[in-house]
Amino acid sequence: MKRLFFLLPVLWLSLPLKAQTDQKITLAIHGGAGTILKENMTPGQEEAYRQKLQEALVQGYAILEEGGTSLEAIVAAIRIMEDSPLFNAGKGAVFTNEKRNELDAAIMDGKTGLAGAVAGVTNIKNPITAALAVMNQSRHVMMGGAGAEKFAKEAGLEMVDPSYFYTEKRFNQLQHIKKLEKSQLDHDGGQGAIKRSYPDHKFGTVGAVALDQYGNLAAGTSTGGMTNKRYGRIGDTPIIGAGTYASNDACAVSATGHGEFFIRSVVAYDVAALMKYKGLPLQDAAEEVVMKKLVKIEGSGGIIAVDKKGNIAMPFNTAGMYRGYIKEKGKAKIFIYEEE
Ligand code: ASP
DSSP states (O other): OHHHHHHHHHHHHTSOHHHHOOOOOEEEEEEEEESOOGGGOOHHHHHHHHHHHHHHHHHHHHHHHTTOOHHHHHHHHHHHHHTSTTSSSSTTOOOOTTSOOOEEEEEEETTTOOEEEEEEESSBSOHHHHHHHHHHHSSOSEEEHHHHHHHHHHTTOOBOOGGGGOOHHHHHHHHHHHHHHHHHTOOSOSHHHHHHTOTTOBOOOEEEEEEOTTSOEEEEEEEOOOTTOOTTOOOSTTSBTTTEEEOTTSEEEEEEEOHHHHHHTTHHHHHHHHHHHHOOOHHHHHHIIIIIIHHHTTOOEEEEEEETTOOEEOOBSSSEEEEEEESSTTOEEEEEESOO
16 A cells, blocks of 8 residues: 555656646638738638638647547648638639649658648649648658649548539639730749739638647648649648648747738748747747848738647738737637728
């Protein structure tokens, strides 16, 4: 009996981490940034976005609460947004110049530093699950096109006919941008031309970042890219360090915006690096990159980020960004516009 008492503190210490740690479990999500103005939205549209964001937050958070990992939570939240035609990811993805839907996605585990990504895929229902499979079931980090599709099929993921991704709204957007491009007679074909052809661009990419009760961070992002993209264009989303990044040393980041600028500015990693090497707090690091560095080169968009303490930053330099977070059961916070 005496011996048992002696063992009690040891037993207590070896209880599962869940019961002991005091991590502020946190989940933040985005559904894209851009020229999102209240005057252009009907109350019904606004409500639909808020509801879907809420659903993604609540379901992702439930996983964290039940002791699930940050990776599991972000995948669940992103899948919900991929399955909704409201966002430019999965069903509802934008069209390429050749009237196709080519999807990109990435995921990163802040604990292990492992990452997975797929680019330019056309028949994987939930590209975020393919990114996860690349991370967990292959020796690679990024797979593209037909190879990635073959891998996803072999991994047992749900495959669909490419027509599954068709939505009338996105198809009309392509026609609109093509017309605009023609009328602008842009002959330089460079970055200036790209910028001018997206006067009212709405980036509908989706992403999630989370901190679980084990103190581990994770980030994931999924997108259809940019309307009218050409020649197998790949954006920042599946590029680790540009559109997606997570490290337990610093933070987890998911971006949305004009990918070319985010790639050249290595946005997601830059935020983490400012924290790690310069000691900046999360909010300052995020603002430095989104509101200064990107603004200087006219790179529009935003990010969501979370750190080890459960702090959240969600800066964007566009009119709006679909975004939200949840830190407490039943208290999901959702925002669309700048002033809310
Ligand atoms: N960042 C994405 C891309 O450039 C677009 C978006 O955020 O909607 O592919």
